[in-house]
Amino acid sequence: MLSKLVALLMLLPSILLAQHSIKGVFSPAKDYEVVLLYKVTPTVSDYITNANVQKDGSFQFKLDASAPAGIYRVVYAVPQEDFNFDVIYNGKEDVTLTFNSETGISFKSSIENKLLASYTSSMSAITQSISNYFREDRKDTLALKAIFKTQRETQIRYEKQAVNTIALHFIKANKPYIPKKYEDVKTYVKNLKTHYFDNIDFNSKTLQSSSFLQERMLNYVFGISAEGKDNITNYKNNIDVFCNAIKTIPTSIKRILLVDLWQEMVDLRLEPVANHISKNYLLDIANQLKDKELVDALTRYNNLSIGHKAPDFSIVIEKDNKKETKKLSELKSAEKYIIVFWSSTCSHCLEEIPQLQKFIKSRAKDKLKVIAIGLEDDNKAWKEKIKSYPEFIHVLGLGKWDNKIGNDYGVTTTPTYFVLDKNKHILKKPEDIEVLKAVLGK
Template sequence: MKYTVIHILTLLLLPTVLWAQHTIKGTFSPAQDYEIALLYRVTPTVSEYITNAKINEDGSFEIKLDSTAKKGMYRLVYAIPQEDYNFDIIYNGEEDIELTFNSETGVEFQSSIENKLLTSYTNSMSMVTYSIGKFFSEQSTDTLALTKIFQTQKDTQKSYEETAKDYIVLEFIKANKPYIPEGFEDVKTYVNNLKKHYFDNVDFTNKTLQSSNFLEEKMLNYVFGMTIDSDDEIVNYKHNIDVVCKAMKEAPNEVKRILLVSLWQQMADLNFESVANYIAEHYLMDIAVELNDQELLNRLIQFSNVSVGKLAPDFSFEITQDGKNISKKLSEIEGFDKYIIVFWSSTCSHCLDEIPQLHAYIKNQENVKVIAIGLEDEPYNWKRLTYNYPEFIHVYGESKWDNEIGNDYAVTLTPTYFVLDKDKKIIAKPEDLEALKKVFDKN
């Protein structure tokens, strides 16, 4: 048998290729809660899907990485929504990775110098931080003891930086270096310096940090964890947001967008609408314009337009009056102390449960008018049901999720409620009927 040069070289290289393969394997527990693990390679702005592995009945899984797998940051997703159920993995292209994951305790690495170093560093520095907190909480006067704790913290940081030299994990260890006093500091001085120097070592332009959850976690910890001399929670959040945005000033707009959208969404989900709008108006809208991101810009504007305290977006509809169909606007309805706008659908099971209850409840409320907007693909079933609720003003929302009124009110699910005062200003956005009742019970 004759061999070509290419054939011979291929045979010689084959063992090297096989040798270069590495694995990510581990065990999830409790096993019955997991079905599949998806692996992504993460860059500052994009997560590239790599592969997936079935999670077996005993919770085990294994993912094989070939020689083309680039070193860097990877993310393992284990449930939906993906942005909430994942963890980062450092892969340097030279080692296998083995881990265990438990829903209560999180991820633990059995093998992988990179990832075990990061875990060890985090645990060691947490222990020192605990010692500092304990010293201050006990109001100890032993200044020498505190100075020794600070020295331990300094030595620990230096030791891990030296150990992690030439490893990817060094980027995280350096970025996580805390403020460390040179000597004794009282608690007030120490806390103020912690806040002042929180971002000293965090490089928002570092691509490795951008490709992980690190920057987002640092941002959230500062915004929600740091306090200023104010009893006003909203003032505190806005101040902290300004500090964070100053720290990330040199980062690319694409990175700022990712971080600030995450923070904006969290504030919106927590019903801190004024804070969410502050992020949008002072930072995110400008970024959206610079990136020509019209979708984000529209989303921010829509959210702001239907925030508590804003005048409800106006819209037109037809009503029957004196046997004639006439056109009316929300702004033209008068004579009521409060208004309820409810978006519902004849194909929504929750709506079919809550709308009859709402109709019955409103009969016992004085001077309240309900405008019920049916988001529908076709009118026939909706029209039939409207006769059951004669107390409501009914509006047909043609094209369901593409309906203009629904879009103006940023409606993404049904039923969705808005409570307005007599001037049509939004005073509440209850998440369900029970929450709506509480709004009226308070008054």
């Protein structure tokens, strides 16, 4: 027993030496409190640990000897998908860095991370030189060929330096299109677009485990333009090119990338583009993966797009002390309808609903009608509040966030507005009361 204990004690120094860390300093320190560390894989991010940010902005994650090499993600605020950065951990060295939300990340130690950062900086400087050449409309063809030569040699040099490192995956994937001879700006830009994805191994698990593929996807879709085409058409064409480039990767990875892209278009209110992604690519992927939640979300979004008929629901209308139940689709009392989802416990609603009332009072009764759907936990406060708005058609939506009408309309916040024409097609989805008034004021 004693011999075993002695052997264990002798092993302890080597075990401790095998431990490494990811540490750094955030600035300004007052903006940060806690940081989280995740090990990223192609499909999930596994939580590892967290650390408090000290008063001087410093933090440290200690990794045990069993921590696998790969891509690790440091999350420093919420939402996590927006406030994070990736680091390479090769299992052989500590990683030390500084981070500022304006200037970004700078690595103080870690051969791999510093190598990749140096490569990125060098290639960016060369790209800037090419941009300057064309912007200044220079005619010295030898000068441009010299820049291309420097770009080619720089790429080769860094690839050699990165042999047997994780960083090599990124350096090779970042390799740009480099002409072998002089090209005018029109030819060069065309070839940049044509060869944009040539050097990216979309099946690389290292790239799939980082934000690299998402960044390249977004850069291409939003950054590559075509002469004579509007943004919507251009985005759709770029998406088609990207989807062709990733056609051989696993369906689960396609889902991750295209959900990100779809959500980006949703956030930008680019419905035709979001529905293009859904109809041509993502809906099929969701069905293949039997992802009912995603299928429902895509279908609901499409059904609520401008020009589509609004989801139907029942309305109880009281007239001459008699109650009559009608469907939304059966209403014929106005040229336009405003559907507003609100709540008697929502402070924003209690500010905007009186403004809505004042606005519709200034319009002819047959021009505009409000259907106010109260998303409520119970009807007590709601019954009192609606007495102040006799001009509205009121609908009680019990269950609040789990109400069928609210769910059919994809409501996640109150107030939410929809403007319908007389045939109940969706005309607009104003963000707030001011936008609503501006839309209907026209």
